[in-house]
Amino acid sequence: MNKTLEVPVYIVDDDQSVRESLGYLLEGYDFKVYVFDNGDEFLKNTSVNGGPGCLILDSKMPGISGEEVHEKLNKIGSTFSVIFLTGHGDIPMAVTAFRNGANDFFQKPVSAAELITSIHKAQKKSIFLYQKYCNESLFDTLSEREKQLFFMVAEGRINKQISDKLCISLRTVEVHRAKMMEKLKAENITDLVKLYDSLFSEQ
Amino acid sequence: MLLRLVVSVLLFSMASFCQAGSDELKVGVLAFRGDEKAMHRWQETFDYLAKAIPGSRFRILPMSLSELDNAVVQQSIDFVITNPGQYVHIGSKYGMSWLATLKSRRHDEHREVIGSALVVKASSPYKELHDLKAKRLGAVDSLAFGGFQIYWGEMAKQGADPARYFSKIDFSHYPIDALIYWVRDTTVDGAIVPACLLEKMDEEGLIHISDYRVLELKQHDNFKCLHSSQLYPNWSFAKLRATPPLLAEKVAKALLSMSADSEAAKASASLGWTAPVSTYEIHQLYQLLNIHPWQEAWWQQAWRWVLVNWQWGAFFIVVIILGFVHHLWVQVLVKRRTHELHQQQQQLEHAQRVAILGELSSGLAHELNQPLAAINSYAEGGMIRLVKNQTENELLSLLEKISIEARRSGKIIQRIRGFAKRQQPEKQPTDIAQLINESLQLLQIELKKSDTNLELALEQEKIIINIDPVEIQQVLINLIRNSIEVMSGTAGFHQIIVEVRLSRNNEVIFRIIDNGPGISKSISAQNFMPFITTKKNGLGLGLSICKRIIEAHHGKIWLEDNPEGGCIVNFSLPEHHE
Numbered sequence: 001m002n003k004t005l006e007v008p009v010y011i012v013d014d015d016q017s018v019r020e021s022l023g024y025l026l027e028g029y030d031f032k033v034y035v036f037d038n039g040d041e042f043l044k045n046t047s048v049n050g051g052p053g054c055l056i057l058d059s060k061m062p063g064i065s066g067e068e069v070h071e072k073l074n075k076i077g078s079t080f081s082v083i084f085l086t087g088h089g090d091i092p093m094a095v096t097a098f099r100n101g102a103n104d105f106f107q108k109p110v111s112a113a114e115l116i117t118s119i120h121k122a123q124k125k126s127i128f129l130y131q132k133y134c135n136e137s138l139f140d141t142l143s144e145r146e147k148q149l150f151f152m153v154a155e156g157r158i159n160k161q162i163s164d165k166l167c168i169s170l171r172t173v174e175v176h177r178a179k180m181m182e183k184l185k186a187e188n189i190t191d192l193v194k195l196y197d198s199l200f201s202e203q
Numbered sequence: 204m205l206l207r208l209v210v211s212v213l214l215f216s217m218a219s220f221c222q223a224g225s226d227e228l229k230v231g232v233l234a235f236r237g238d239e240k241a242m243h244r245w246q247e248t249f250d251y252l253a254k255a256i257p258g259s260r261f262r263i264l265p266m267s268l269s270e271l272d273n274a275v276v277q278q279s280i281d282f283v284i285t286n287p288g289q290y291v292h293i294g295s296k297y298g299m300s301w302l303a304t305l306k307s308r309r310h311d312e313h314r315e316v317i318g319s320a321l322v323v324k325a326s327s328p329y330k331e332l333h334d335l336k337a338k339r340l341g342a343v344d345s346l347a348f349g350g351f352q353i354y355w356g357e358m359a360k361q362g363a364d365p366a367r368y369f370s371k372i373d374f375s376h377y378p379i380d381a382l383i384y385w386v387r388d389t390t391v392d393g394a395i396v397p398a399c400l401l402e403k404m405d406e407e408g409l410i411h412i413s414d415y416r417v418l419e420l421k422q423h424d425n426f427k428c429l430h431s432s433q434l435y436p437n438w439s440f441a442k443l444r445a446t447p448p449l450l451a452e453k454v455a456k457a458l459l460s461m462s463a464d465s466e467a468a469k470a471s472a473s474l475g476w477t478a479p480v481s482t483y484e485i486h487q488l489y490q491l492l493n494i495h496p497w498q499e500a501w502w503q504q505a506w507r508w509v510l511v512n513w514q515w516g517a518f519f520i521v522v523i524i525l526g527f528v529h530h531l532w533v534q535v536l537v538k539r540r541t542h543e544l545h546q547q548q549q550q551l552e553h554a555q556r557v558a559i560l561g562e563l564s565s566g567l568a569h570e571l572n573q574p575l576a577a578i579n580s581y582a583e584g585g586m587i588r589l590v591k592n593q594t595e596n597e598l599l600s601l602l603e604k605i606s607i608e609a610r611r612s613g614k615i616i617q618r619i620r621g622f623a624k625r626q627q628p629e630k631q632p633t634d635i636a637q638l639i640n641e642s643l644q645l646l647q648i649e650l651k652k653s654d655t656n657l658e659l660a661l662e663q664e665k666i667i668i669n670i671d672p673v674e675i676q677q678v679l680i681n682l683i684r685n686s687i688e689v690m691s692g693t694a695g696f697h698q699i700i701v702e703v704r705l706s707r708n709n710e711v712i713f714r715i716i717d718n719g720p721g722i723s724k725s726i727s728a729q730n731f732m733p734f735i736t737t738k739k740n741g742l743g744l745g746l747s748i749c750k751r752i753i754e755a756h757h758g759k760i761w762l763e764d765n766p767e768g769g770c771i772v773n774f775s776l777p778e779h780h781e
Contacts, residue, residue, distance in 0.1 A: 017608055021577035024601075025584035028591075060651055087569035087576070088648075108576035112583035 007051075007123035008032040012042045012069065013058040013085070018108070022056070022085075029116055039064035039072075048078035049133060052126035054103075054119055059086040059093060067093075070100055079129040081122035085110060128198075135198050138184050146180040153177065153189070154196035227260045228450075229280040233289065233438075234265030235343070235350070235397070237378035241265035245284065247470035248461075255457035259450075267377050268346050275299065281446045282454070286317055287436045288348025291485045296496050298444030301479030302455040305437045306463075308474050309399065313425045315434040315480075318398035319354035321418045324386055329393060332358075332419050340369040341385045341394035344376055348435070349397030356488045357419070357432045383410060393418070398430035435488070436480040548751060549628070555748055556677055559684070560623050566648025571615050574608040581605045618644060621673065628671040628755070635666040635703055635711065642679040646687075653687050655697040662704035668711055668776055674752045675776070681745040682715045682772050689770070690719035710758075710775045718769040749774070 009031045013019040019035045026033045036042040038061055046053070055073070059066035070082050083104045084097050094105040103122040106115065142150060145166075152162050159177065163170045186192040230249065234241035242263055249261040261282075266274060268289065274280045275293050283290075283299065290299060307316040323329045329338075342365075343350025351374075355365055365372060373391055375381040382394040383404060405412035417429035426434060440458055442451040461467055463474040489495040499507070509516035560567070585601045618641060639659060643650075650657055683699060690697045702714040753760045753774050760774040 015573045015577075017577040017604075017611070018573050018580075021580035021584065021604070021608070025580040025587070028584040028587035028593075060648075062651060087572045088565055108572045109579040110576070111579070112587070 004120055004123040004127065005030055006032070007126060008034060008053050009119060009123075010042060010046060010053060010055045010080075011035045012037075012039055012055065012061070012066070014038060014061040015058070018058070025112055025115075026119070029112075031119065038062070039066070039069035043069065043072060048073055048076055048080050049130070051079075052123065052130040053078075053080040054122040054126060055080050055082045056085050056119075057082055059084060059089065067096065067100075070097070070102065074100060077133075079126055079133045081126040081129070083115075083118055083122055085115075132198055135195055138195075139199060141183050142180060146176055146183070149173070149176050149180055150184075150192070150196075153180075154193055227262050228282065229262050229264055230282040230284065231264050231266045231271050231274045231280040232284045233271060233286065234267065235347075235377050235379055236403075237380075238265040240378075244471050247465075247467040251461060251465065251467040252454060252457050255460075256450075256453045259453075268344055272346075275443065278443055278445050281443060281450075283441045283443065284438060285441070286348045286438050287480075287482055287485050288317075288352055289346075290439060290441060291482050291489060292346065292496055294441060299441045300451075301482075302440045302442055302451060303458040303476035303478065304439040304480045305471065306474040306477050307437055308463075308468070308472050310427055311425050313423075314436055314477070315423075316399075316426065316437045317349050317353070317435045318421075318426075318428075318430040319349050319351075319357070319395050319432040320398045320401065320429055321354060321393055321431040322383065322386055322396055322401065322415050323393045323418060324389065325414050325416050327389075327392065327416075329416075329418065335393045335418075336368060337370045338392035339390075340365070340372045341382045341391035342372055342374055343379050343382065343396070344374050347379075347397075350379055350382075351395055352488070352492065352494075353432045353435065354395040356491055359491050380404060380409065383415070386415065398426075398432075398434075399428035402428050433484075435484055436482070439479055440476065552674070552677065552748055552752070555681075555745070556673075557623055559677070559680055560619060562684075563645060563649065566652065567615070567619060567645070569648055571612055574612040574615075577608045578605050578612075581608070615644075622676065624673075628674055630669050630671050632667050633670050633672045633675070635668065636661055636664065638672055638676060639679060639701060639703070642676050642683070645680060646683055649684065649687055653691050653697060655687050655690060655699055657683070657699045657701065660700055660702040662702075666703065666705070666711055668778060670756055670776060671752075675756070678749045678752050678774065679713075679715075681749050682774075685745060685772075686715060686717035686719060686770070690717055693720055706775065710777050712773060712775050715772045716765055716769065717771075718765065718767065721764055721768060721770050 009026055011019050011022050011026075011033065013022070013035075014037055016037070019037065023033045023035050034046075036045070039057075040063060042055075055069075057066040057069055066084060066086070073080055073082065081103045082097075082101070083106065084094075084102055085106045085108060086093070087108045089105060089107050097105050103125060104118040106118070139147075139150075148166065149162065152165070157165075159170055159173045163173045166173070181187075181192065184192065184195060186195060230245075232241050232245050242265060245263050249263060253259055253261055264274070264280065271283065271285060271289065272293050275283065275297050278297075282302075283294075290301070293299070304314060307313055310316050321332065321335075323335070329335055342354075345351060358365055358368065373385070375385065379396060379400060382391075382396050383400065385391045386394050387410070401410070401412050401415055401417070404410045417431055419431040421430055421432060423430075423434055440454070442454070458476040459478070461475040465475070468475045486495065490498075581601055581604050585598070588597065622645065636659075639661075643657065643659075649655075679701075683701070686699050687697075690699075696718070698718050700714075700716040702716065704712050704714075706712050750760050753776070756776050758774055758776040760772070763771040763773060765771050
């Protein structure tokens with residue numbers, strides 16, 4: 001999963017020759033490419049937070065527009081990153097796109113080099129987002145007591161300090177701590193700190 | 204007719220027998236009741252004259268009105284006995300002069316004894332002239348005096364014109380007895396006959412006078428016959444211009460001295476002859492009827508006026524010529540202006556087409572970008588494969604794809620150029636479906652942007668008509684863009700239906716149906732006027748240009764409310780060819 005090329009690239013464009021030629025280009029760069037001729041089709045057939053993904057979106061399309069697809073992804077909390085590739089873009093459209101968290105905004109035609117660079121970045125970001133999403137899921141499995149323990153351990157407190165603060169026995173702290181580490185699949189304290197960073201230091 | 208021939212042959216042979224002495228004098232007499240009656244009436248008179256003037260011989264030639272006219276014109280006779288009407292009609296032009304007027308025996312020397320009677324059958328319902336309106340009328344001849352012209356005068360005094368008053372006028376010509384029989388047989392509803400004809404025929408036992416009635420009866424002292432008109436002088440004896448005066452003098456003397464008891468006077472139903480009477484009333488009658496022989500045609504009068512007042516004449520001719528020259532000049536100016544206006548209109552049309560393209564340009568640029576983007580992607584995709592040595596088997600299909608995309612962009616440019624190109628209107632057989640599709644291609648992005656669904660409903664697959672394709676495309680684009688723009692102000696589903704069907708008289712009817720807000724009432728009457736618009740940025744030229752183009756194609760354009768909400772713009776183009 002760390003290899004960015006493994007991250008699939010989705011192309012949504014109503015113009016057949018545009019999407020096919022783009023697919024052809026990206027396959028040339030060994031991307032895994034999936035094409036769709038409209039937004040609904042894409043949303044129906046793709047698990048948008050089942051893994052990392054890079055979406056290349058046209059903005060004006062019959063039916064659901066590119067902007068609307070982007071909004072829906074945000075609402076679902078998708079881990080996909082979005083690149084706009086539009087025929088008639090303007091500054092307001094670009095601003096809106098970036099505000100909504102788009103990775104990039106291109107006007108057709110775009111050079112392969114630029115697009116490839118942007119796709120790589122987007123894939124990395126999506127991998128990160130997906131990782132964070134997975135971590136959040138793990139974190140959510142913790143009980144209230146374990147969460148309290150998690151923050152204290154991440155802040156570098158030792159078990160004694162924790163037992164004093166929470167007014168529980170040292171033994172109980174050890175049991176909770178072992179359970180928490182197991183739930184979070186953390187082998188040692190370093191893993192736990194990394195997890196903490198990915199979840200909270202970004203914001 | 205046969206009788207007349209026999210008589211003239213007989214007379215001719217007699218004349219050639221007696222060729223010896225002085226020349227035979229020819230007398231034309233009006234034979235209004237037939238040749239035999241005419242011969243019988245006048246023979247005694249000329250026997251008397253031959254006796255009174257030693258060495259003279261007379262030959263009586265019974266004639267019809269036109270025969271007598273001809274004889275006078277050709278001067279082939281010496282004397283004439285006729286009614287005063289004919290005397291004025293022909294005599295005044297050819298220098299005839301009265302010698303004596305007949306004294307009527309029937310009316311006790313009354314000199315004015317010629318009139319007309321309007322005769323109908325006694326059993327008929329007609330009581331007055333008015334009852335005969337739009338009925339069939341009989342008369343003697345359009346030139347007959349007592350048998351038409353006198354009563355015509357009576358009607359003219361009342362402001363009526365016989366030619367229009369009656370449904371039909373039949374002329375019997377001579378002999379005039381026929382008219383009475385026509386009335387009897389109801390071949391005609393009424394007849395104009397000379398006064399006293401009824402009485403004479405009754406006396407001769409030919410008819411019973413009680414079977415007939417005379418309408419519009421008039422009373423004159425001493426005049427014994429039923430009549431419907433004013434009375435005019437009796438028949439007269441006249442000489443022609445070439446007849447020697449001395450001879451005329453002798454004839455006049457003899458006539459005036461004829462005794463009332465003489466056989467000659469009795470035979471001619473007269474009391475002899477008297478000095479010629481005035482023809483004043485007859486001149487008056489002919490003037491009233493506008494048929495006076497001296498009456499000149501209007502152009503003769505005008506010419507005479509010009510000759511007398513030549514300065515004024517010259518002035519008017521100059522004015523007329525100047526007027527004509529001015530007229531020609533105005534014509535030239537009108538033609539030139541019309542041409543200029545026509546050119547300006549074409550320029551305006553062209554300008555509007557360019558303006559449309561300007562407004563569509565961002566959409567068109569996008570459309571052009573698509574194939575360019577595709578070409579770029581294919582090319583770069585190909586390049587990366589070349590770098591990786593993966594392309595050998597794909598190169599051909601790749602280049603083919605690039606070529607297809609290049610042609611696609613070429614077509615778009617062609618379409619734009621075709622629409623913007625400056626050209627004179629030129630009609631050519633055009634496939635309607637293809638024309639509409641071309642127009643929709645230019646509008647594709649507009650439709651997409653405004654989220655408008657456009658449906659095409661063609662009644663027939665292939666409709667080909669003779670039109671200027673660019674102009675009609677301009678109309679279609681204008682109308683569809685109007686609908687798009689109008690609907691963009693409203694929420695909900697935007698739908699345009701372009702419908703084409705054939706009318707019963709083979710017109711092609713186009714309907715552009717939208718579901719927008721419909722036609723604003725205040726504007727609807729002025730929709731096709733230039734500079735009337737509801738759009739913020741519009742010039743108001745679109746619809747007025749459409750109207751002009753459609754009318755130049757002999758079609759019509761009109762607006763309707765869509766019963767389901769929205770507006771329907773219709774236009775028709777004539778002549779559909781299979």
